[in-house]
Amino acid sequence: MKLSHKLLKFTEPLTYQRGWRRAQRSIFRVPLRPLLASIDQERLREIQQRYANSQAGYAKYANVEPWLRLNRERVQDLKLHRSMPKRVLDLGCGGGFFLFILKKLGHSVLGLDVGHIALFTELLALFGVPRVLWKISAFEPLPDFGHEFDWITAFSVNFNLYHPSKRRWGSAEWDFFLRDLQRHLAPGGKVFFGLNPLFDGDYYTPELRDFFLSRGATVERERISFKNGLRL
Numbered sequence: 130m131k132l133s134h135k136l137l138k139f140t141e142p143l144t145y146q147r148g149w150r151r152a153q154r155s156i157f158r159v160p161l162r163p164l165l166a167s168i169d170q171e172r173l174r175e176i177q178q179r180y181a182n183s184q185a186g187y188a189k190y191a192n193v194e195p196w197l198r199l200n201r202e203r204v205q206d207l208k209l210h211r212s213m214p215k216r217v218l219d220l221g222c223g224g225g226f227f228l229f230i231l232k233k234l235g236h237s238v239l240g241l242d243v244g245h246i247a248l249f250t251e252l253l254a255l256f257g258v259p260r261v262l263w264k265i266s267a268f269e270p271l272p273d274f275g276h277e278f279d280w281i282t283a284f285s286v287n288f289n290l291y292h293p294s295k296r297r298w299g300s301a302e303w304d305f306f307l308r309d310l311q312r313h314l315a316p317g318g319k320v321f322f323g324l325n326p327l328f329d330g331d332y333y334t335p336e337l338r339d340f341f342l343s344r345g346a347t348v349e350r351e352r353i354s355f356k357n358g359l360r361l
């Protein structure tokens with residue numbers, strides 16, 4: 130088979146899935162205006178002014194509108210805008226954009242993050258999104274949250290890195306992590322990870338991809354989705 134045909138065979142389902150998600154988003158919309166209007170504009174402007182000249186990479190998050198747009202897509206792709214109220218835990222929640230939208234849609238939300246970045250703390254307060262301060266570490270269980278969750282999510286994940294080596298978690302670390310997440314999931318609970326790319330531009334090793342599949346995930350590039358729960 131020619132290389133171009135091989136590439137087509139691989140990319141076609143991805144293109145189809147992306148196109149399908151786009152179509153679904155445009156049918157089942159989540160208007161941005163009411164979300165923006167519900168934010169305390171005076172407080173937001175004050176935050177934005179303070180970060181306007183900041184050289185820090187994370188200062189971009191003070192411009193909330195594009196991040197709300199991105200997170201609206203995440204909400205739509207998980208169909209959480211068309212669901213009964215759920216309890217959602219977002220790991221590495223950052224400024225809480227995803228959870229803010231969910232909260233506005235009537236879900237009960239909790240973020241978890243190391244909390245090193247003051248801007249994220251300010252945004253979470255602005256959005257009224259609660260957060261647990263916690264550092265996720267390999268082979269260490271998460272804290273007790275007092276109740277179970279219907280969804281556990283993590284977007285642009287980077288807790289799966291060792292510091293300072295930047296070595297990524299392998300199957301053993303992920304296995305421990307998934308087993309621990311299972312303790313926090315309500316019956317029928319679902320898990321979604323949006324992975325960051327590896328330094329070579331890929332998202333996981335072939336072994337790790339097989340591992341996710343063996344645990345019941347569907348794997349589509351960076352998207353690792355356990356929509357039928359974890360198979361452990």
Ligand SMILES: C[S@@+](CC[C@H](N)C(=O)[O-])C[C@H]1O[C@@H](n2cnc3c(N)ncnc32)[C@H](O)[C@@H]1O
Binds near residue numbers: 226243245266288
């Ligand atoms: C790139 S930001 C993504 C934030 C958010 N998920 C989003 O997509 O907008 C990564 C976040 O993960 C958090 N984080 C990184 N390592 C973590 C760890 N080991 N435990 C908990 N949070 C972590 C960081 O503090 C940061 O808020």
